[in-house]
Amino acid sequence: MEWYHVGAGLLLLLVLFIGIGLSIPFALAAASLPFLFYIQGWSTALVSSELKLWGVWIDYVLLAVPLFVFLGELIGRSSIGPNLYAFMHRGVRVRGSAAYGSIAACAGFGAVCGSSMVGSLTIGGVALPEMQKLGYDNRLSSGVLAAGGTLSVLIPPSLILLFYGIVTDTSIGELFIAGIVPGLVLVLLFCGVVYVWGRVRPSHIPSVDRSQRSSLRQMLVSVGPIFAIGLVITLSIYTGIATPTEAAAVAALLTVILAFGVGGLDLAGFKAALFATMRTMGYLGLLLSAGVLFGFVMTYYRVPQQFTELFMSYQLGPWLVLAIVIVFYLVLGMFLEPVSMTFITLPTIFPLMQAAGFDLVWFGIVYTITMEIAVLTPPVGLNLYVIQGVSRGTIAIGEVITGCLPFIASMCALIALLIAVPEVATWLPQAMK
Template sequence: MEWYTVGIGLFVLLMGLVSIGVPIPFALAGAALPFLWSIQSFHSSVISSELQLWGVWVNYILLAIPLFVFLGELIGRSRIGADLYHFLHSGVNVRGSAAYGSIGACAGFGAVSGSSMVGSLTIGGVALSEMLRLKYDRRLASGILAAGGTLSVLLPPSLIMIYYGIVTDQSIGNLFIAGIIPGIILTSLFVVIVFIWSRVKREHVPSADGAEKLPKKRIVITLTTIGLIGFIVIASIYTGMATPTEAAAVAAVVTFVLTACFGGLTFAGFVEALKRTMLTMGYLGLLLSAGTLFGFVVTYYRIPDELTAMITAMDLSPYVILAVVIVVYIILGMFLEPVSMTFITLPTIFPLIHAAGFDLIWFGVVYTVIMEIAVLTPPVGLNLYVIQGLAKDDVTVWDVVMGSLPFIAALVLLVIGLLVIPDIALWLPEVMK
């Protein structure tokens, strides 16, 4: 079969299976198997599938993913996340301090966990009820927390960057470093949005929050835990002392010790963190395995190479190619979650981006920002439903969508900034070489 026949067939079959409600991991495998059977006997294809699937489960680099997920769950089950939020806004006599504290807490949580959904759930679980109690506008409160989770992915460590690095064979350490300045800029943009909102709609933001300050001992424990874990991950990976998997393992052990001894982690909380990690990895493991099988078929038929050659022959401007890719991803993000998109599309897209002359570390940051726009866009914006689920009686999905719009605009502005000034992402990795 011709490569374009296989490509169209894979896409149509995949979308057909997804549209009738088949879970994405099974849809990926279901779309790939008929084309695998066309090049191998049934017996050989079973063996090939087993090898591809098993290869994912024993991949050393991929072990970093469950470790980072577990780390984030430990923080979420202890009082560290809640204390970080309360520290950043309690006793601060500034209009909107709880809103600013939410952004700061999401950014701080991003330094220890790479999951957008876990970030929104952990900080949102504490901050949303508090902001509603203080009479913040429900759209502002929910929008901040839905968008705040995106900081957990742009600031290192980032699960999306790990996936991207694995698929594109790029340095995960360089990707982490490249995300720091864009993460700081995005955090600043979120703060500016809240400041403007509090001035334009003064009735949406109380004049003072009046919360009591945390005891100094808990402040020290919280800041030490967050700072130490972030330092272990970034410093050990970048200096070459540890691989991402080793850094994640050490950070997870340190997190467990600190949260158990000083952070209020109970045995029940530890067990729940293990359960949530296994549930998350049960889905991600199936998704990664099916994505690998799907990618094997795509690679066998040379679809990425042929598509790259065809588009390159059109002699299009590199920025036209990039613009098309970005628009396609934004549209796909309305219907697919980021991890699925990464393993379905990235093996085909990144050779095209590389052939167009773009730096793959830089594109990794752009890609990560676009993936975070995806978790805020309906109908399948995961963060929207996470936040709405925290206050079903007070907040509707529409409230979260409308509240997220200014923050989506900030994400789009960051993408534009990265396009105009690539050094926003590339300067720090270059300086630190």
């Protein structure tokens, strides 16, 4: 069987199974199994599947995923996240302080949690009602919070960067370091969007907030936990003291202590965080396992390698190759969520980028930004529906989409900046070697 028959067959079966309503993990597995049986026979294929599925669940590196998810759930169910937003907003004598505070709070939350959806849900659940009460336009407030949640995907630790590192066998520590400067640049771009929006549509942003400033104790309670958790993750990974998995374990333990100690978490909230983590990992675990089977079949038939050779035979310039890949992900992101895209497409795409001469750490940051855009583009933009759900029907999905457009434009501007000045992503990892 030729590689292009296998590639086309996998794609057609995957589309068919998704079209009839199978979830992505089961669709991936179902598309892979006929080719696996053809390779190994029925009995051997079953044993091989069991071994590969089990191998995913006991992978040491992947242990970081449930730990970071659990950490985010704890922060979201305690008062640590809401306190962070209140500190960023309260008593700041700047017009648009609630919008700027939301971006800053999402950035701070992103420094301890790698999930975009959890970031939007945690900060948005507190900030959106406050912004509506203060008189912010629905499009601005929903756009700020939906886009702000994506900062959790770029600012380390990031689950997408973690999965990217696993699939491409790239240093996760280097990827995390490379995401810092682009993440800070994106925060500034988001703030720039709010500033320009206020200048163009002054009625969309209320006058300066005159609420009481936070006391020193409130500042410590609000910022201290996030700072401590972020410091543990950052220093332990970047100084080489701990692996990402060990850093996630220590940070999760510290978060439990802080959530109970200063975050007001009770046993019911702790139990809810555990169950929410198990539900999330139930899906992610199945997706990872199915992705391994899918990848094994493609690798056995050398689909990624042959596709790369075919693509490069057209002698396209590296920048044209990059442009095609970015457009491909922007379109695909309208229909698939980032984790599924990572395990379905990346095994084929990253050898192509490597052959085109691009640094995989640099491409990992560009790839992650396209995944941020994916959660903001309909019809399958997860953050759009999170914010629309948080509004409890007071904001239409069309308003959320419209509000996100300027922020999507700023992400595209960041991609352009990374292409023009690759050192924005590569300088810090190289400086720390």
